[in-house]
Each structure stands twice: as structure tokens, then as C-alpha cells.
Amino acid sequence: MSYYVTVTGETYADARESFSWDVPDGFNAAVDLVGKHDGDQPALVQLTDDGSRTTYTFGDLDARSNAVANALEARGIEHGDRVAVVVPQKPANVLTHLACWKLGAISLPLSVLFGDDALRYRLTDSDTRVAVVDASQLATIREVAPDCPALESVLVVDDTSSETVDQQRIDGVTVEPFDTAVDWTATALEPADTDVDTPAIIMYTSGSTGEPKGVLHSHGVWLGHCPAFQLYFEHDVRDGIYWTPADWAWIGALGDLVFPAWHYGQPVVGYPMGSFDAERAFELMATEAVTNTFLPPTAIRMLMDIKEPTERYDLSLESICSGGEPLTPEILEWADETLEGVVVNELYGQTEANLLVTNCRQWFPAKPGSMGKPVPGHDVAVLEPQTGERVDSGEVGEIAVRRGEDPVIFESYWNDPARTDAVTLSDGPDGDRWHLTGDLAERDEDGSLWYISRDDDLIITSGYRVAPREVEETMLAHEAVAQVGVVGVPDERRGEIIKAAVEPASEASATDELRAELREFVRDRLAAYEYPREIEFRDELPTTTTGKIRRTELKPE
Known part of the structure; x- marks a missing residue:
């Protein structure tokens, strides 16, 4: 099944008018991302601090995720069960997600930066049964495991401590090395019956405005990111090398870059950098010939402190996408002047509905301070939240997106239907259901959106x-x-x-x-x-x- 999301048209207006999702029946995210491509194509270039460099092809990731799926199934994981992934930018991270989706299970990306309370809350709230954790998180998981009644098994990635974790138990929870638990020769697997609406992943909100919420997405969520991916990387997404320093626990890393790149059969660079290092970032982008990257604005500002980067590093960089906080005019000027014409495109989205708005120099040059325009495939409006009516240009309202068949919009908040209902406008414009983002913005006469603030x-x-x-x-x-x-x-x-x-x-x-x-x-x-x-x-x-x-x-x- 070689399905690709395609944005076509001579102009932005043409693309908006002609776009259609047309997702095939029986869609499975893992098959789409690693199973449909030529198995010999490079998919993941994994770097480590000791200087090693390993290339995994799409065939490698397909086979190895089958092996992980079989290991999870042997530990009782079934359709709809939850599996936590607490691993930095390492192969075990993405292999576990792919394995879950092949089983019809639900994965939970969680940050290795989480402390006891943050990890305990998410594992308990989701009733996670198996947790795949990096060795750096072993002490934390030991602390929280007794408080997580559904947790049965912990698989530890890259454990190098003198104390082996082989078949240990933490108050009834089995602890095993990931590489021991997985039989890498057991690569035969028939993917579960799924479709674009089958639950696939719970992503917790960052908690910047309150208690983190579990956001349930379906197998179609990564397809929903692809139209924006084509715009902010300026359309040519079939011939590039992609990298982001962002944590692979964040939708801004997985959704803005990693999984859309794999949808199009393109290689991604993985490197567990830890704290962002601007010099190391330039060095990595140069040695790996990175063409496109997702960089948070904070990281861009750190890169701006490096003097004469194009003279010191042989860069292949063509475009940068960024979001999450303001892109100041100085950032755009720096990229254009210091990086010699590299495009920086701001984007807007949230965990519940990511990549709704972006910029694209080929169709509409960025206006400093503007998020851009709605992406083809997403019907975005600025509404008066009390009446649900569209507001006039220049007036402040709440950003909303029509649910319809849009796969990027979340299914529901985990175990919280009342909160889901609170952000759903059942009878919005044209009588359709709309998701209310809680973000305030205004639209100018050109159709560009300008972020104001959270409504709270x-x-x-x-x-x-x-x-x-x-x-x-x-x-x-x-x-x-x-x-x-x-x-x-x-x-x-x-x-x-x-x-x-x-x-x-x-x-x-x-x-x-x-x-x-x-x-x-x-x-x-x-x-x-x-x-x-x-x-x-x-x-x-x-x-x-x-x-x-x-x-x-x-x-x-």
C-alpha cells in the first residue's frame, strides 16, 4: 500500500481547493512509515557520543519493529493496551512505537527528563502495562513502579551498570534488558487490523497551563502532519536528510519531522544530544549533510551566537521550521543573511491538533510575527467562542478547526469525555463539529493568522x-x-x-x-x-x- 499525502497546485488557493485525504482502507501507521518503502533505502542514521554511526534501512526498521512487537505480545500486550516509551533519540524509541501500532496497541511517548511525579502521573493515568525505559531512567522507574498498579513489565534500554537488570522484580513488576527481551530473529508478524481511526498514541500536553492531559490520537495522525511538512520545507520533501534536536517524546519532534519524513521515505538523523549544544548542532548538520530541520526558537537563538557558521561548517541546510514560541524578525534576518538564504518558516499547532497553520516562502513569504496561513487539508477559522460565529478580519477570536475527516485532530482526552466536550463546538459554522484550540488570534485581510495568547x-x-x-x-x-x-x-x-x-x-x-x-x-x-x-x-x-x-x-x- 503505497499511499502518499500530496499537496499540488500552482498557487496556495489551488492547493486548498484541490486537496483531498483519500486514505485507503486498512491503514496502519507502522506499515505506512516503514513497511511500504524499498527495504534498502536508508531510514535512520544513528549517532552516539562515542563517535559511532549506524545506518538502519527501512527494511531494518520494519523487521526489527516486528521483533519488538513479538516481544511485547509475549508479555501480554494486546489490541488497545498501553506501552510507555521513555527513551531519548535512540532506535528503541521509534521501534517501540512502530511495534505497538503493528499490534493495534497504544504507545505513550514520555520524556527522559521527567521526574518521579511526572512519570508516575502519566503511567498511572494511562494504565500503562509495559514501559520501555532508557537505563538513565531506571532509578526513576524503580521509585514510581510500586505506585502504578497496571504496570507489569519494564524493558531497560542500553543498561551498562554493574548491577544487571536481568529478570529483576520491583514489587511484582518484571525488569529485563530490552535487548534480552527482544529476539531479533523473530521478525515474522502479521500487522493487526487497523484503520485511520484506530487509536494509536497518547501524547500528554506539556502542562504549561495546568495539569497535563492525555491526548488520544489515531493511526492517521502522522498523515495529518504531512501537508504542513510539504509547505514549511518548501514542497521538495522527497530528496532530503532530516534532523531535529527536539526530544522524541514531543509531538514537535515526532510529528513535525520524524514520522512525516518516513511517510515520504526520507532518512532521519538520530542523536541523543541531551542539553542543546549549538557548536555540536552545526557540526552534526554539516557532517550529515542535513537539508531540513525542526528547531525550537530557543535553539535558533543559541545558534545565532555562533560566529561565521557558514565559513566554519560546510552546510547543506535549505530550510528550518520552528514553533512553540515567537519567531522574532531577528531570527528571519539571521537565517537569510548569516545562513545565506536558508528559509525559516514558523508553524502553529497544539498537541490536540498539530500543524494547522504555517508559512511557505514559495506561496506566501513569512510576515514577522505571523504564524502564516491555514494548511491545505485543515479548515481553520477564527471564531467568537461564545456564539461560534466567524469574526471579521482584524478582530480577536479563538482558533478553531473543523473536525470532519481531518486526521490530525485528536480523538478525545484520555478518560475525560467532559473535557473533550468542553473543547468541541458541536454546531459550529456550516453546522459542523469544530475543535476549539483555546488559543486567541486575529486574521488579517490577506488570510494570515496572528497569535495573541491562550484564552486563559x-x-x-x-x-x-x-x-x-x-x-x-x-x-x-x-x-x-x-x-x-x-x-x-x-x-x-x-x-x-x-x-x-x-x-x-x-x-x-x-x-x-x-x-x-x-x-x-x-x-x-x-x-x-x-x-x-x-x-x-x-x-x-x-x-x-x-x-x-x-x-x-x-x-x-
Whole structure:
């Protein structure tokens, strides 16, 4: 079954008009990603810190994921069961996801950065039966396993400790080395009967605005990312090499780059970098001839600190996609000038419905500050959330996407139908069901969307509505600011005042003089009521595992 998502048309309008999903019956995500291609094509180039480099073909990944599926099945995993994946950028990560989907089971990508509470919550909430964990997480899993009643088996990847994990038990949970549990010769497997709507993966939200939610997606979710993938990588996606430093536990890594690249039969570079290293990133992109990359804005800003990169590194880079926080004009200028014309395209999405909006230089050049335009295949509108009616251009409303047959939209929140109903507009425009994103934006007359804020992030000060993101973008333009998070704090006179938590740049000093300078800097560029009356300097801001500022932790108790 050689099905490919294709965006065609001379213009953006043509592509929007002509696009159709037309997903074949019996669709299985794993078969689509690694089973339909020429088995000799390179799929994964795996790098390690010791300098080793291993290339896995699509045939290798297909066979090895069959072996992992057989090992999971031997440990009782059946259709609909949950399997956690707590592994960095290593083959065991993607092999476990593929194996789950071949069994009709549900995988859970979880970050190796999670501590006890975060991991315990997700394993318990999902009733995970098997966890595939990196050796670096073994101590954490030992701590939380007794509190996870559904957990039966833990498979440990790359354990090099002197204490073997072979057939240990943690309060009834079996612990085994991953490579011992999997018989790599057992590669015969008939994939389970699935279709585009069969549940496949639970991805937990980052928790930047509250308690993490389990977001259930179907086998079609990676197809739903492909139209945007073609736009932000400027259409030519059949001849490239792809890499991202982002954690493979995040939809921004798996959905924005890894799995769409495999849908089109293209190789991905894997490297468990840990903390982002700008010099190492340039070196990797040069030696592996990376053409397209997904980079969070924070990583881009770190790359911008490297002097004369094109003189020091022989880069093949053609395009960068980025999202999750503002792309300032300086980033676009840096890529165009310092990287000699490399395209940077901002994108917008969320765990529940990713890659709804993006830019594409060939069709509509990026406007600094704009997320771009709706992607073909996704019917995106800006609605008045109370009435469900479309708002006029220039007016603020809530971003919504028509459910219909769109495979990128989540099925439901795990075990929480009431919360699912709360973000579903049952009788929206044209009488259809729409997903409400909770994000506020406005649309200009050209059809471009401009992000304002989360609907629950708006600050009401002296009767004025202030979007934290706008203040953050302005403060980030100051050379003394490395990172900033803006929140509203209670005030008897004004209802709320604006507070900024600032991580100073490496060469800046946290002084009262800088506070005054930053207040004036914002006041001069925004409205008089939008400057931060309170500024707190911090060595480091609280972030989610995906690098977003945790505004909830910046607010007073």
C-alpha cells in the first residue's frame, strides 16, 4: 500500500481547493512509515557520543519493529493496551512505537527528563502495562513502579551498570534488558487490523497551563502532519536528510519531522544530544549533510551566537521550521543573511491538533510575527467562542478547526469525555463539529493568522486586555534579555498588574537600572498600560520538557 499525502497546485488557493485525504482502507501507521518503502533505502542514521554511526534501512526498521512487537505480545500486550516509551533519540524509541501500532496497541511517548511525579502521573493515568525505559531512567522507574498498579513489565534500554537488570522484580513488576527481551530473529508478524481511526498514541500536553492531559490520537495522525511538512520545507520533501534536536517524546519532534519524513521515505538523523549544544548542532548538520530541520526558537537563538557558521561548517541546510514560541524578525534576518538564504518558516499547532497553520516562502513569504496561513487539508477559522460565529478580519477570536475527516485532530482526552466536550463546538459554522484550540488570534485581510495568547493567559489590567506573548516578544528584543515569562498578578487598584520574570543574557547584570530600562523599553514600544510594573530576575525560568515557559509557576501562590 503505497499511499502518499500530496499537496499540488500552482498557487496556495489551488492547493486548498484541490486537496483531498483519500486514505485507503486498512491503514496502519507502522506499515505506512516503514513497511511500504524499498527495504534498502536508508531510514535512520544513528549517532552516539562515542563517535559511532549506524545506518538502519527501512527494511531494518520494519523487521526489527516486528521483533519488538513479538516481544511485547509475549508479555501480554494486546489490541488497545498501553506501552510507555521513555527513551531519548535512540532506535528503541521509534521501534517501540512502530511495534505497538503493528499490534493495534497504544504507545505513550514520555520524556527522559521527567521526574518521579511526572512519570508516575502519566503511567498511572494511562494504565500503562509495559514501559520501555532508557537505563538513565531506571532509578526513576524503580521509585514510581510500586505506585502504578497496571504496570507489569519494564524493558531497560542500553543498561551498562554493574548491577544487571536481568529478570529483576520491583514489587511484582518484571525488569529485563530490552535487548534480552527482544529476539531479533523473530521478525515474522502479521500487522493487526487497523484503520485511520484506530487509536494509536497518547501524547500528554506539556502542562504549561495546568495539569497535563492525555491526548488520544489515531493511526492517521502522522498523515495529518504531512501537508504542513510539504509547505514549511518548501514542497521538495522527497530528496532530503532530516534532523531535529527536539526530544522524541514531543509531538514537535515526532510529528513535525520524524514520522512525516518516513511517510515520504526520507532518512532521519538520530542523536541523543541531551542539553542543546549549538557548536555540536552545526557540526552534526554539516557532517550529515542535513537539508531540513525542526528547531525550537530557543535553539535558533543559541545558534545565532555562533560566529561565521557558514565559513566554519560546510552546510547543506535549505530550510528550518520552528514553533512553540515567537519567531522574532531577528531570527528571519539571521537565517537569510548569516545562513545565506536558508528559509525559516514558523508553524502553529497544539498537541490536540498539530500543524494547522504555517508559512511557505514559495506561496506566501513569512510576515514577522505571523504564524502564516491555514494548511491545505485543515479548515481553520477564527471564531467568537461564545456564539461560534466567524469574526471579521482584524478582530480577536479563538482558533478553531473543523473536525470532519481531518486526521490530525485528536480523538478525545484520555478518560475525560467532559473535557473533550468542553473543547468541541458541536454546531459550529456550516453546522459542523469544530475543535476549539483555546488559543486567541486575529486574521488579517490577506488570510494570515496572528497569535495573541491562550484564552486563559490574558491579563486584564485597568480594564485593558493584554496578551503576555506581545510583552514577551518586545522584551526579547532587548539585548539584555535571554528568556522572559510574563503573567498577571493580583492588584487591588488595577485588578492585575503585569509581572515579567527575566533571565538576563550572559553579559547582563540584574540591577535596578536594568529594571528601569526594560520598563521604559516596553513602554516606548507598546501601550502605556502594557509595561511590566514588576520585574523579577531569575537565573533560570521554569520550563516544560518541550522548552515552553511555565507561566503557572511564575504566578504567586
